Amino acid sequence: MSSDAGAAPQPSLAGRCVVVTGAGGQLGRYLVHELQRAGAIVAAFGARPAVGIDVALDLADEPATIQAIDRAKPSIVIHAAACTDVDGIERDPERGERSNVQATRIVAKAARESGAYLLAVSTDMVFPGDGGAPYLEDAPTSPISAYGESKLRAEVAVLAGGAENAVARTAWLYGGAGKHFPRTVLTVLRDKGGIDVVDDEFGSPTFAPDLATALVKLAAARGRGRFHLVNTGRASRFELARETARLAGFDPAQVRPVSTAAFLARYPLPARRPADSTLRNVRGAALGIALRDWRQALAEYAPRLAAEIGAPAASGGHTGG
Numbered sequence: 001m002s003s004d005a006g007a008a009p010q011p012s013l014a015g016r017c018v019v020v021t022g023a024g025g026q027l028g029r030y031l032v033h034e035l036q037r038a039g040a041i042v043a044a045f046g047a048r049p050a051v052g053i054d055v056a057l058d059l060a061d062e063p064a065t066i067q068a069i070d071r072a073k074p075s076i077v078i079h080a081a082a083c084t085d086v087d088g089i090e091r092d093p094e095r096g097e098r099s100n101v102q103a104t105r106i107v108a109k110a111a112r113e114s115g116a117y118l119l120a121v122s123t124d125m126v127f128p129g130d131g132g133a134p135y136l137e138d139a140p141t142s143p144i145s146a147y148g149e150s151k152l153r154a155e156v157a158v159l160a161g162g163a164e165n166a167v168a169r170t171a172w173l174y175g176g177a178g179k180h181f182p183r184t185v186l187t188v189l190r191d192k193g194g195i196d197v198v199d200d201e202f203g204s205p206t207f208a209p210d211l212a213t214a215l216v217k218l219a220a221a222r223g224r225g226r227f228h229l230v231n232t233g234r235a236s237r238f239e240l241a242r243e244t245a246r247l248a249g250f251d252p253a254q255v256r257p258v259s260t261a262a263f264l265a266r267y268p269l270p271a272r273r274p275a276d277s278t279l280r281n282v283r284g285a286a287l288g289i290a291l292r293d294w295r296q297a298l299a300e301y302a303p304r305l306a307a308e309i310g311a312p313a314a315s316g317g318h319t320g321g
Ligand SMILES: NC(=O)c1ccc[n+]([C@@H]2O[C@H](COP(=O)([O-])OP(=O)(O)OC[C@H]3O[C@@H](n4cnc5c(N)ncnc54)[C@H](OP(=O)(O)O)[C@@H]3O)[C@@H](O)[C@H]2O)c1
Pocket: 021, 022, 023, 024, 025, 026, 027, 028, 046, 047, 048, 057, 058, 059, 060, 079, 080, 081, 082, 083, 084, 098, 099, 103, 121, 122, 123, 124, 151, 169, 170, 171, 172, 173, 174, 178
């Protein structure tokens, strides 16, 4: 659960009420944990009742959301909820409209009415990825998917809402119990013995606990405007998959490179992905909030994931490569 953020002292969140939306999701669970460690009083908002969820509601339900945030009386809202089904939104853009655009507008309104600082999480997919990477925080946006479009409109809703707001873009998140790319890679290697992964799509793999730590620091500092919070460095999907395989004790040669064009000819996907959406963190770093290199983060996580999957590293198998 670490990031190598600089030594700048951060204001304390002890005793502050913080609403976390999407608290049942991949990032949200780590956020709740990290905020509690910082001494905050967390109101965990989820889409449905579950252990660890204080308020279950659909954020696109305006009266319910306004009332719930008003009741919590937060000084900070961290909005991590979103519909993250990129291909599902491409098929049915209404899902992005509702859970990303409409819900964020409502959360922004509720935060404003409560006088709370709002930090909303966004994505590298607001960028086209066809040149210009690594993208800085003020680089021009131009999404190439309905998901990216919905998240960009959500950003606009947040930043138009007044001065006490921030958007933190992140990318290629992994960690936690749900579905994510390193887990898919190891599961396929375990079950099928090999996997083809595209070697011409580049980005910023980011370990969700590192992001949670950085977001909590940014919220404590009440950073304003746009931020890029990602693990440092650039990777292709292929490099990320090979490194995950190696660390988990598989033979890295079991991960085979393939071009996006060849992959899509075999497995068509509705949504286009940016070819290179690598993000660079300049504004966060200036506040002393920077995440470690992606390889370091993956090296910390991979043994745990290997144990969960039953990969060779968990039983002292192949670790070469
Ligand atoms: N995952 C990535 O690779 C990635 C990359 C870049 C940026 N991001 C951004 O990072 C943030 C966190 O992503 P994540 O990976 O933690 O996503 P996640 O695991 O899908 O979690 C998102 C949570 O939001 C909830 N949610 C969705 N619509 C809702 C609604 N209308 N009302 C209430 N709750 C709702 C979901 O509940 P249900 O699942 O029950 O619907 C889910 O628990 C999001 O803003 C995402 O856009 C993610």
